[in-house]
Amino acid sequence: MPQPVVIFPYDPAWPQVFAAIEARLAEALGGCALAIEHVGSTAVPGLAAKPIIDIDVVIAAETDLPLAAGRLASIGYAHKGEQGVAGRHAFSRPQDLPSHHLYVCAADNLELARHLAFRDHLRASPGDAGAYARLKYELAERFGADRDGYSQAKSAFVEQMLRKAASH
Secondary structure (H helix, E strand, C coil), X not given: CCCCCCCECCCCCHHHHHHHHHHHHHHHHHHHCCEEEEECHHHCCCCCECCCEEXXXXXXXXXXXXXXXXXXXXXXXXXXXXXXXXXXXXXXXCCCCCCEEEEEEECCCHHHHHHHHHHHXXXXXXXXXXXXXXXXXXXXXXXXXXXXXXXXXXHHHHXXXXXXXXXX
């Protein structure tokens, strides 16, 4: 049975959880990764979120994916493919690490640019971050375990924030 979407108040430990995962990733990936980015709601100080750290590993080009995937496999990650988002490769996490989503994207990937723009806009705009938190609580209550419905219902707000970010 699907689990309900549950939103938690911001946890100041989330950046430390990211840092611990990032250190393990950086050691395995070495120079293969241009950057390891904490994205998603847990990356925005003060923002309520599902307690799952979202991480984007940035590689120079799509041709570097086999090397990155091999290095990630050596520490227990499994490549799950693009899952409907071109150029954004999902990986399942090793069970000994805290809950997180890991994606590998080339530096020129549109979805990576969207993740970073959305995160950076919310970090710089506490009013918009607060509105997003209120929306997430409301949608979690309305959609329960319908995760797709929850995600789709947030999309208009996300697009609005991306337009605001692009206009600045």
